[in-house]
Amino acid sequence: MPCRGSAGEPARAEAEAAGARRQDLVQIRRKHEQSRRSFLAEGALAVAAVAGSSACETTAKFHAHYKELSDEDKKQLFARLEAEVLSRSGVKVKIRDPKPMDGVEFAYALDLTLCNGNRRCAEACARENNLPDEPKFRYIQVVEMNRGTIDFEGGNHYYEHDQVPVKGKVYFPVQCQHCENPPCCKVCPVEATWKEPDGLVVVDYDWCIGCRYCIAACPYYGRRFNFAEPTIRPSRINPDQGYLSNRLRPVGVVEKCTFCLHRTREGRYPACLEACPTGARKFGNLLDPNGEVRVIIERKRVFVLKEELGTLPRFFYFYG
Amino acid sequence: MISRRPVACLVAFLALGCHQPERHRGDVEGPKQDPETAKVEPRTQFLVTYPCSAKCHSKRNTNAQQRQLVEFHSQRNKELHHGDSKAWCYQCHSETNIDRLVLPNGSQVSFDEAHLLCGSCHGDKLRDWKLAVHGKTMGHWRGEQIRRSCTACHNPHNPPFGKLEPEHGPVPPQKAGKM
Numbered sequence: 379m380p381c382r383g384s385a386g387e388p389a390r391a392e393a394e395a396a397g398a399r400r401q402d403l404v405q406i407r408r409k410h411e412q413s414r415r416s417f418l419a420e421g422a423l424a425v426a427a428v429a430g431s432s433a434c435e436t437t438a439k440f441h442a443h444y445k446e447l448s449d450e451d452k453k454q455l456f457a458r459l460e461a462e463v464l465s466r467s468g469v470k471v472k473i474r475d476p477k478p479m480d481g482v483e484f485a486y487a488l489d490l491t492l493c494n495g496n497r498r499c500a501e502a503c504a505r506e507n508n509l510p511d512e513p514k515f516r517y518i519q520v521v522e523m524n525r526g527t528i529d530f531e532g533g534n535h536y537y538e539h540d541q542v543p544v545k546g547k548v549y550f551p552v553q554c555q556h557c558e559n560p561p562c563c564k565v566c567p568v569e570a571t572w573k574e575p576d577g578l579v580v581v582d583y584d585w586c587i588g589c590r591y592c593i594a595a596c597p598y599y600g601r602r603f604n605f606a607e608p609t610i611r612p613s614r615i616n617p618d619q620g621y622l623s624n625r626l627r628p629v630g631v632v633e634k635c636t637f638c639l640h641r642t643r644e645g646r647y648p649a650c651l652e653a654c655p656t657g658a659r660k661f662g663n664l665l666d667p668n669g670e671v672r673v674i675i676e677r678k679r680v681f682v683l684k685e686e687l688g689t690l691p692r693f694f695y696f697y698g
Numbered sequence: 699m700i701s702r703r704p705v706a707c708l709v710a711f712l713a714l715g716c717h718q719p720e721r722h723r724g725d726v727e728g729p730k731q732d733p734e735t736a737k738v739e740p741r742t743q744f745l746v747t748y749p750c751s752a753k754c755h756s757k758r759n760t761n762a763q764q765r766q767l768v769e770f771h772s773q774r775n776k777e778l779h780h781g782d783s784k785a786w787c788y789q790c791h792s793e794t795n796i797d798r799l800v801l802p803n804g805s806q807v808s809f810d811e812a813h814l815l816c817g818s819c820h821g822d823k824l825r826d827w828k829l830a831v832h833g834k835t836m837g838h839w840r841g842e843q844i845r846r847s848c849t850a851c852h853n854p855h856n857p858p859f860g861k862l863e864p865e866h867g868p869v870p871p872q873k874a875g876k877m
Contacts, residue, residue, distance in 0.1 A: 482840075489831075489832075492859075494859065494861075494862060495864055496862040496863075496864045496865065497864045497865035497866075497867065498865060500865060501865040513869075514868060514869050515868055515869075516867075516868055519868070520867075535867060535868065536867045536868065536870045537864075537867060538864075538866065538867060539864060540863065541861040541862065541863060541864075542861060542862055542863075542864045543861065642839065645838040645839060645840040645841045646837075646838050646839070647835075647836070647837070647838065647839055652836060654834070655834075655851075655862065656834075656851070656859060657832070657833045657834030657835070657846070657851065660830070660831065660835075661839050662839050663839065663840070669839075670829075670830045670831065670835070670839070673829045673830070673831055674831055677829075677831070678831065698826065698831060698832055
């Protein structure tokens, strides 16, 4: 029976190799467990030391989740954050917390025939939302694709040209789509990101633990992570800040487009819309029958990105 | 979290013609925007040579004869890429009052109401512009709005939107790694 014998040899070798791998894994697991325990012990000591030295510092580092803050807590917290910015960069900022409006659900529409890829929107967004000079990233990603396609994999958002639009190319801006069924909020292990009643998906930057599950879950690459300490020139800091939108973020948290909620919840347009020179961007209340976006949805050929995923984006693209 | 009616349902709802505005919360609460009442940004304040009758045209009479323009308008004449080759000044500018535009029906409108003239050919764009679907709107999505007229973005003598220098893009990953 030569056949059976030759089949048995590799099988035995494989089983032995698997056993060795299992042993290795057990060793690694034990090592990790030890280092985790020592880390926790050190952490507990550090917390005890901080608590002992100054109660004030403890509250500075750990405060309740946004949804659990009372008005008085918010007042104190915002005052402390404002003082921190003042001492760090010498800029007097005002942090507010505008509330969702009744009977309003925000929606965005973008006319792809008009967008010419000039990136004014991304730049205005960066200025409005205090995006750092270094590392440089943008909430709005304008993807350049060949005319006649919507091919994101073959597209390029790093394009640099003297003049746009380039012949034979089309431009497709993508930002947070503020989905009705947001996968990013489902995966957050600490509920640091959630959906507001007016449809905006927001992040509590002080509650975010930086695990980046939400970035992995977002099918639109709508979220950004502060890999390095964000640095911004004091002259560029926008003093009109919202707690859930454009206040200065620390390193190691996730941030994203909030439809400029500190502006839009007061009736103003988002910064990207105001900056767009072609008038491709439209913003309004989905529940208002005369609202710009409602009119577009009713009259134009709109579509949403990756409809098949069932995320129900609030960001509609159309060809005017 | 209480689930609300998904957007897709709303879209389908509207597409099927089952539109019942009185059922939407937005109808009863707060002031709404009305596209018809939005202000149009006046254009004449930005026109360097306006009023034409007080500047160059104070010295000369109107010559309706179609011809090659050689003086001030020579550049403009070169740039006239709008409509067919028979396009001529007085199809749009008034012969009797050079500070006014003239509609195809003969009535005169000011330079601030250029959208009425443009819309007499481009009716679909005027319709969209009135609904704030086409063109740039500034101000507030709820509250006072200012609409830009056609000629704020389109040169009426050469209408396609011009090319622009783009802002810089994000740093590609291999360069970002060197930080």
